[in-house]
Structures are given as structure tokens and as C-alpha cells.
Amino acid sequence: MNPSHTITFVGAGPGAADLITLRGVKALQTAQVVLYDALIDHGVLAHAHPDAIMVDVGKRGVGKRCAQSKKQSAINAELIRYGLQYERVVRLKGGDPAIFGRLDEEIDAVLSVGLNYEIVPGVSSALAAAASAKTALTRRGVARSVRLLTASVGNDQPDNLWHTHLTPSETLVFYMGGLHRKAVAQTLLDKGFDGDTPVVMVFGASWVDEAVVRLDLTRMASNDFTQSETDAPCIILVGKGLRV
């Protein structure tokens, strides 16, 4: 192996081709190989050099098609294989690499064969969802912190106890929230959250078919809103500081 070989983990942003950073674009333009998640938009991939080897590693996150996702171990193996062969490999990850992307396991794989790595941060889906909903996530005296969490856990993982340690004075941001939305809302109500606590669900933030649905916890718990099932990832914002 050659120690000059570097894997660059790049945050693709939420989907729109123009919500990647300039540094991310440059990494794509100079990469010999780009390993990308299945949900990455073609507009983002178009920033890559025409001669780059483009590898769909198939990861779709948690959703209807989750079962079709490649195993993480297979992704790690591809990172190692291309990383050993090529000097400049980009691992393009949706949103920001550091948030709910199993980056840590991919770093372990890269380090296990002595390769270098660096990280180019991206716009995480939470921030894109807030922008689409035209709301802040913090508000003085009302929403004093922001919690990024998920109610989804892998089949091999115990309950992640997201519902402990809650406080109504922060904004909750649920990643991959679509599947569990009803149960999440009911749990929050059971924990004493007010039924009129504002909720914003953002499907496919920044995508062309983006949908922003504004409701409250009571309606979220009753599933009383019209938004058809979709493969688009869903971010759910909950909190008294939201603008609805």
C-alpha cells in the first residue's frame, strides 16, 4: 500500500446539486473513484470528473427499501479495495458524513490497511429541513438546544432509548423519521409534551419533489395528515421554538 493514498469522506448535502460545498465539488472533480450512496442525486454526481470510476455502494438508509441496502461490511471492503488501488478516492455520503452515516466503521476499515483519510463536512439533513421549512432550530429562552436523533435502530441493536432525557425546551430533529412517526408522537405525548407542540415533517429536503407538512404532536400521533408514502427520507422537527 501507498501512504499517499487518501480516502476523502465528503458530505454531499441533502440532495440538491447546489447544496454541496465548494470543497466537496473540488474533491469530486479530482477523485479517480467515487463511492456513493444510492440516495445521492445525479446532479451531485455530475460534479465528478467524467473519467472517474463511479461506484454505487447501494446504501439507502432506513426506509421502505432498506432490505435492499448493501451490508456495511461490503461497503467497507469496497473502500479498502479501491483505496489500495487508487490515490484519490472519494466516499460521498448523504448530508454530513459525521451524522448517522456509520462513518466511524468506515474510518476503522480505512485505517485497518494503513490508508489516510480526511473529512469534508456537508449540510446535514436537519439543517436543510429547517431551511426548507423556513424556520430556526433555536430560539432564545424557548428552544435552547437541538437534539439530532433517530427512533430507528438496526435489527442487531437494542432499543436506543431516545425517549429518555427529553426536555421541552429543545428542538428535536428525528432523522429517518418516516416509519416511526406515529409511535414517536405518542411517546412524546406520553412523556408530557403538549399536544399543540409544533411539528414540521420535511420529505426529501431540497429535492425537486420536496414536501413540507406542518402539524402538531396530536395530529402526528393520529396520523391525521395527507402525505402519501414515499421513498424520500423524512426529517421530523418537533419543538416550541419552530415557526409554523
Add this chain to the structure above:
Amino acid sequence: MNPSHTITFVGAGPGAADLITLRGVKALQTAQVVLYDALIDHGVLAHAHPDAIMVDVGKRGVGKRCAQSKKQSAINAELIRYGLQYERVVRLKGGDPAIFGRLDEEIDAVLSVGLNYEIVPGVSSALAAAASAKTALTRRGVARSVRLLTASVGNDQPDNLWHTHLTPSETLVFYMGGLHRKAVAQTLLDKGFDGDTPVVMVFGASWVDEAVVRLDLTRMASNDFTQSETDAPCIILVGKGLRV
């Protein structure tokens, strides 16, 4: 007033000129007026059109020079003044606009005179700090959520009780953490966090004089590390899922 006038809140990213999004660059290139925080780097401002009116609104966040910051009410007044006069005004905010930037108050100001607004998300400092520290913020089974918080509160605000509702299975990200670092660490220890819990302090994430300091809670509480005082904003990451 003209309803076609739009204020675009743009996330500048953490500082480096190439960590702004393509959409953010385009907004800067087409803006007639750019109202920017004092901590925004000149490299980012250079994306603006040469003929644009550049207005330093002086906001520095919480730090040594905080006392020199302009009052939020003065910033709101400038937003209104320029927004009524010009069609395309960019309000350029450090990091992402939705996180700890008092965006909500600025939106209220904009709406109070019937102007439109939109938000272009950015790379929040937490994500830039993680990238600089080459670590993920989540790890399966260990760091199952991420909490963005601050131990700083305005003089007119009561204690924000950031230290309630803590759980060791999440990564804590303290914005504007420099001033309160010793007290924060002691509080976490008092709450039962292990002394060897990893800590990464990132001063000026993505700036040319960026400094990454890796320690643990015990050392953070004793202030036992060599990092001279700086005006650079400091992000503090705390959690068992961090790579140190």
C-alpha cells in the same frame, strides 16, 4: 414596500472560503447588499459581487470581544432598512443560520414590514469541528444522538439548564464553549460522566490558525492543557463515541 424584495439568510459555513455551498455563493454573487457578521472570513466575502454594498453588522457571538457586538435590535433595523430599499439582500451568518444565530428574531423583523425571506443552509460549526477532528459524531450503540447546546446565556436570560436531561450515550457539542469550559467539564463530572470521557476542543474550525486539542473530561475540568486564549470561536465535543 415591494413584495418582490427578498432577504436571503445564507449560512457562510465555519469560516474557510470553500466551505460555503454553491447556492450560497450564487446568492452572494447576485446580492445588491450583504449584511455580514464580524467573524465571517474575507475569503467568504470575496464571493460577493464587486458592486455589492457590504455591511459589517458587527456580531461576534459570545467571546472576549462580545461587549463590542452590536445589539440585535440594531441588526434587525438594518435588515429592515436595506430590505425595503433593495430587492436582493443577503444576510450572511456564520455556520448555519438556523443554529444559535437568533435567526428567529431576524425573521420576525423581516416579516414585520412584509418582506419575503428564504434560507440557504450552511455547514454548522459542529460539523466542521468534527471534520477537523477527523471523527464521527454518532457511533452505533455508543453515541446514538447528538446534542447541540451552549453553556452561554445572554445577560437577560435565566440559566438555560443545559446540564439537565443528559445521557452518556450521546455526543454533546458545545457552541461558544471556550469561556465556560472548566465549569462545563466539572458539571458533567458531577452528573456522573466518566473522567476519561473523550473531549475534543476545536478552536477556529477550518480557519488557517485552527487548533484541535484532544483531552478528556478530567483534564478539561482541571484546565490542564496548553491552548492560549484566542478570539477564535471554540467548539467542544464530548462523548464516548468520539475518535481521539
